[in-house]
Amino acid sequence: MSSTELEQTAQALEALLFAAGEPLSLDRLRALLGEERVTRQEIRAGIEILHGIYAARAVEIKEVASGFRFQLRQQYTEQVMKLWVDRAPKYSRALLETLAIIAYRQPVTRAEIEEIRGVGVSSTIMRTLVDRGWVKRIGQKELPGRPGVYGTAPAFLDHFNLSSLDELPPIQEVKELNQLDPQLMLVVNNVD
Amino acid sequence: MPTPTETTPVQTELALAYVAGQPVTELPRDLYIPPDALDVFLDTFEGPLDLLLYLIRRQNLDILAIPLADVARQYMTYVEAMKLVRLELAADYLVMAAVLAEIKSRMLLPRRQNEEDEEIDPRAELIRRLQEYEQFKNAAETLSNLPQMGRDLFAVAVDLPPGKRDQSRPEPKASLPELLDALSLVLERSKIRQHHNVEEEKLSVRERMSGILQRLDGPDFFPFESLFDPTEGRAGIVVTFIALLELVKEALLEVVQTEPYGPIHVRSVR
Numbered sequence: 001m002s003s004t005e006l007e008q009t010a011q012a013l014e015a016l017l018f019a020a021g022e023p024l025s026l027d028r029l030r031a032l033l034g035e036e037r038v039t040r041q042e043i044r045a046g047i048e049i050l051h052g053i054y055a056a057r058a059v060e061i062k063e064v065a066s067g068f069r070f071q072l073r074q075q076y077t078e079q080v081m082k083l084w085v086d087r088a089p090k091y092s093r094a095l096l097e098t099l100a101i102i103a104y105r106q107p108v109t110r111a112e113i114e115e116i117r118g119v120g121v122s123s124t125i126m127r128t129l130v131d132r133g134w135v136k137r138i139g140q141k142e143l144p145g146r147p148g149v150y151g152t153a154p155a156f157l158d159h160f161n162l163s164s165l166d167e168l169p170p171i172q173e174v175k176e177l178n179q180l181d182p183q184l185m186l187v188v189n190n191v192d
Numbered sequence: 193m194p195t196p197t198e199t200t201p202v203q204t205e206l207a208l209a210y211v212a213g214q215p216v217t218e219l220p221r222d223l224y225i226p227p228d229a230l231d232v233f234l235d236t237f238e239g240p241l242d243l244l245l246y247l248i249r250r251q252n253l254d255i256l257a258i259p260l261a262d263v264a265r266q267y268m269t270y271v272e273a274m275k276l277v278r279l280e281l282a283a284d285y286l287v288m289a290a291v292l293a294e295i296k297s298r299m300l301l302p303r304r305q306n307e308e309d310e311e312i313d314p315r316a317e318l319i320r321r322l323q324e325y326e327q328f329k330n331a332a333e334t335l336s337n338l339p340q341m342g343r344d345l346f347a348v349a350v351d352l353p354p355g356k357r358d359q360s361r362p363e364p365k366a367s368l369p370e371l372l373d374a375l376s377l378v379l380e381r382s383k384i385r386q387h388h389n390v391e392e393e394k395l396s397v398r399e400r401m402s403g404i405l406q407r408l409d410g411p412d413f414f415p416f417e418s419l420f421d422p423t424e425g426r427a428g429i430v431v432t433f434i435a436l437l438e439l440v441k442e443a444l445l446e447v448v449q450t451e452p453y454g455p456i457h458v459r460s461v462r
Contacts, residue, residue: 019349019350066409071346071347072345072346074339077344096332100334104328119239138401139444159341
């Protein structure tokens with residue numbers, strides 16, 4: 001592929017990414033441009049060209065789990081938010097905790113989530129997570145009742161601007177359970 | 193024991209609620225709980241572990257050094273009050289109260305001195321759960337602070353007319369024998385490619401199922417062979433294959449072959 005052809009490929013990619021309205025994967029881009037016409041490497045090269053072009057713009061190409069998308073650079077969020085009257089809604093702690101357990105402990109059953117949180121998982125929360133496409137029932141456990149097993153879906157990573165689960169921030173380590181101080185109990189009991 | 197009049201906010205916090213026009217910045221201490229504050233309290237805590245964690249942290253205590261009797265007494269006070277107002281919500285909290293009572297009574301029993309094997313501290317399990325819960329409580333906060341689409345990030349796209357988008361054309365289904373043929377091909381390849389013995393890892397089919405679904409993101413088809421990593425050796429390939437079959441059984445995957453002996457493609461069902 002000549003450099004002119006590569007430039008044209010880059011422009012075609014630009015058009016597709018702007019028109020798609022959702023991230024497009026490398027293979028999907030290749031299928032759209034014609035598998036017989038472009039290789040994966042050429043698509044990569046085209047994306048690189050676009051990276052170069054957009055380096056000086058407020059828009060950037062980002063690779064997330066589902067593929068490539070154009071997005072505004074994060075530094076302009078504050079300005080852009082002024083276009084709206086309301087702030088984006090906050091997710092409840094219950095939803096975020098459930099999501100965090102699924103993300104870091106997947107595949108997990110509902111019962112395992114409840115065990116960690118110490119409370120029942122509300123069906124509304126699970127439905128919200130599934131409806132948003134963040135969480136998927138990815139199987140079932142060979143246990144009585146064959147409970148469903150949940151894991152995160154690519155849309156979850158897309159939403160949090162990540163391309164793979166490896167990019168999730170590391171989870172805080174649990175402290176080693178050393179000898180507990182037997183005196184502590186006694187002291188307090190004496191006060192009682 | 194401090195009386196309600198002694199309570200002064202130790203740090204500036206956001207108001208949790210407004211009761212009779214007054215901002216409530218701190219949850220009620222010890223025995224006195226204003227009835228109005230109880231609803232606030234129920235909405236503030238995400239369950240018994242969260243409440244316990246709060247009671248421990250309020251005293252700036254390490255989880256590993258819970259003065260259990262103290263915390264248990266405070267905990268019971270909250271739960272007693274809660275039972276009066278919203279009994280249905282108290283169930284989860286009552287289970288924890290029972291756990292605390294059990295630990296407390298076991299701590300009071302004299303320890304057998306002569307036994308060789310050390311007795312497991314009755315607090316250990318509760319502390320493990322508290323730590324695990326706190327771990328995910330923090331993870332949830334970290335998650336919430338990540339840049340999010342629609343809040344911190346905005347996708348840029350041109351506005352095109354609505355209508356059904358083309359995902360892909362329907363393909364004929366691949367049959368099991370063809371799937372097995374493709375498997376033997378992958379296995380052959382693994383024999384050729386294996387240079388060294390990879391340390392054996394525990395391969396879980398479930399984990400692999402999750403992994404496969406992760407890889408088959410989006411509406412695209414993936415070549416069957418691309419799901420296998422020949423360097424993993426036979427065991428890894430078999431686990432991947434079983435995971436694939438399991439996913440097909442769950443109707444989470446679609447396997448197609450356009451022509452006899454043609455390449456087999458896999459994608460996730462949406």
